[in-house]
Amino acid sequence: MANTTAALNREICPASEHCGGCIYQGVTYEEQLRQKDKAVRRLLDAHDIDESVYLGMEPALSCYSYRNKMEYTFGDLEKGGVLELGMHYRGRWMSIMTTDECQLVPPDFNKVLRAALDFCREKGYRPYHRKTHEGLLRNLVVRCGVRTNELLINIVTASDGELSGSFDEDGFRDVLLGTDTDMEIVGIMRTFNDALADAVIDESHKILYGRDWYGEEILGLKFKVNAFAFFQTNIDAVERLYRDVLEVVPDVSGKTVYDLYCGTGTISQLMASKAKDVYGIDIVEDSITAARYNTELNGITNCHYICGDVKEKLDEIPVKPDVIVVDPPRVGIHDKAVAMLCRYGIEEIVYVSCNPKTLCINLDSFRSNGYEIVQMKAYDNFPMTKHVETCCLLRRRAEGEV
Numbered sequence: 001m002a003n004t005t006a007a008l009n010r011e012i013c014p015a016s017e018h019c020g021g022c023i024y025q026g027v028t029y030e031e032q033l034r035q036k037d038k039a040v041r042r043l044l045d046a047h048d049i050d051e052s053v054y055l056g057m058e059p060a061l062s063c064y065s066y067r068n069k070m071e072y073t074f075g076d077l078e079k080g081g082v083l084e085l086g087m088h089y090r091g092r093w094m095s096i097m098t099t100d101e102c103q104l105v106p107p108d109f110n111k112v113l114r115a116a117l118d119f120c121r122e123k124g125y126r127p128y129h130r131k132t133h134e135g136l137l138r139n140l141v142v143r144c145g146v147r148t149n150e151l152l153i154n155i156v157t158a159s160d161g162e163l164s165g166s167f168d169e170d171g172f173r174d175v176l177l178g179t180d181t182d183m184e185i186v187g188i189m190r191t192f193n194d195a196l197a198d199a200v201i202d203e204s205h206k207i208l209y210g211r212d213w214y215g216e217e218i219l220g221l222k223f224k225v226n227a228f229a230f231f232q233t234n235i236d237a238v239e240r241l242y243r244d245v246l247e248v249v250p251d252v253s254g255k256t257v258y259d260l261y262c263g264t265g266t267i268s269q270l271m272a273s274k275a276k277d278v279y280g281i282d283i284v285e286d287s288i289t290a291a292r293y294n295t296e297l298n299g300i301t302n303c304h305y306i307c308g309d310v311k312e313k314l315d316e317i318p319v320k321p322d323v324i325v326v327d328p329p330r331v332g333i334h335d336k337a338v339a340m341l342c343r344y345g346i347e348e349i350v351y352v353s354c355n356p357k358t359l360c361i362n363l364d365s366f367r368s369n370g371y372e373i374v375q376m377k378a379y380d381n382f383p384m385t386k387h388v389e390t391c392c393l394l395r396r397r398a399e400g401e402v
Helices: 002-007 029-046 107-123 169-177 235-248 266-272 285-297 310-316 335-343 356-368
Strands: 054-058 069-076 083-089 092-098 137-145 150-157 184-192 204-210 213-218 221-226 256-260 277-282 303-307 323-326 348-353 371-379 389-396
Touching: 029 054, 029 356, 029 371, 069 107, 083 107, 107 137, 107 150, 107 169, 137 213, 150 213, 169 184, 169 204, 184 213, 213 235, 221 266, 221 285, 235 266, 235 348, 235 371, 235 389, 256 266, 266 277, 266 285, 266 303, 266 323, 277 285, 277 310, 285 303, 303 310, 310 335, 335 356, 348 356, 356 371, 356 389
Parallel strands: 054 371, 150 184, 256 277, 256 323, 277 303, 323 348
Antiparallel strands: 069 083, 069 092, 069 137, 083 092, 137 150, 184 204, 213 221, 348 389, 371 389
C-alpha cells in the first residue's frame, strides 16, 4: 500500500468541497479503506450473509490519475452565469462547476477540458437547456488507452439550428490538435444529441479528426474500444480483478461458458483459450460490435456474441452452459434472469459486481433459488470515491442441504 499512501501527500483538490465526484479528499487512505470495508460488512450483515465468506478488501493500486474515461457536462454555476465545463455541483444538480484540476484523471484530460472550455467561451456558445431546447453544448467525453497512450475526444452538442446556433467544427479540431498533450490524439468527434434526457446519447456523430475509437490492451489481449462502448475505467486495477476472476472460475477446459453482461468481451476472450465455446450477451450494441471486432483482432474463433437483454436472449443460445460468469451494470440482475440462470442447475456461478448493494440483493435471490455464497472479495478500484468492485463465487446447494 506504500504507493497509495505516499500519493496522498498531494494537496487537496481545489474543487473537492463542492464537486460531486470525490468524497474522500483529505481522508487518509487507511481510513478510506476502513470505511469502504465497513460498508461492505454492514451490507453482508443486513442481508444475513455469513461474514466468514468475506475475504476482505484489496487496497487500491493507485489513488490518482487512474480513470481512463470522463463525461463532463457544460452548464453554469449560477443561472445565466459564465459557461462552465466539469462536474455537477454537489447538492445542486442544475449547477455545473469547472473541474480542470481533477486528480483522478490523467493530466491530459484536464488540458483538453480547459482547451475546449476556453474555445467555447470565446465563441460565446451557450449550454443546452432541456426545458427551452435552447443552447448548443451538452457534454465533453474524454477517453484514453492506458497501454496504447491514445486519446479520444468527443464533444456532444445539439444540432445546429436557430435555437442552438452553429458549432465551429474545424476551429474546435484545430484548437485540440494544438494542445500540448503527452498522449496522442487519435480521434476528435462531434456527437449530435437533441434528446431531453440528461445523458450522452448518440443520435448521430461525425469524425472531425482521426477515428471514433481507441486501442487498449488487457492481460495480453488487444481491444478496440468504440466511443460509446462500455469499458473498464481503471486498467491496472481491472487486470488484477480479472486475474482473480480467472482463478475463481471453475476449470473451463472443453466446456461451454456464458459471459453475461459481457461488455466488449474481455472476460469472454480471456476464458476462450481453454473453453470449448464462450457465449456473451450485452444490451449495448456498440459493446457487442466491439466485442466481435476484438475477438477477430485477437484471432479467437470460439467466442459468440448476442446483443440484447440477458433475460430475453438466454434462450437463443443453442447450448446449455457448464460455467456462468455475470458482470452486470450497477442496477444488478433482474430477478427473472436470476431464476433463469439457476434453472440451468450448474454447480458454480461467478458474480462480478460494481455495486455491493445490488449484489447483496441478487444474492438473496440466488439463495432462494438453491445457491449459497462460497466466497466474496472486494476491491478498492476507485479510490477517493464511494465505489467498490466485488467478485463472488456461488455454489449450488446439495439436495437436502439447507
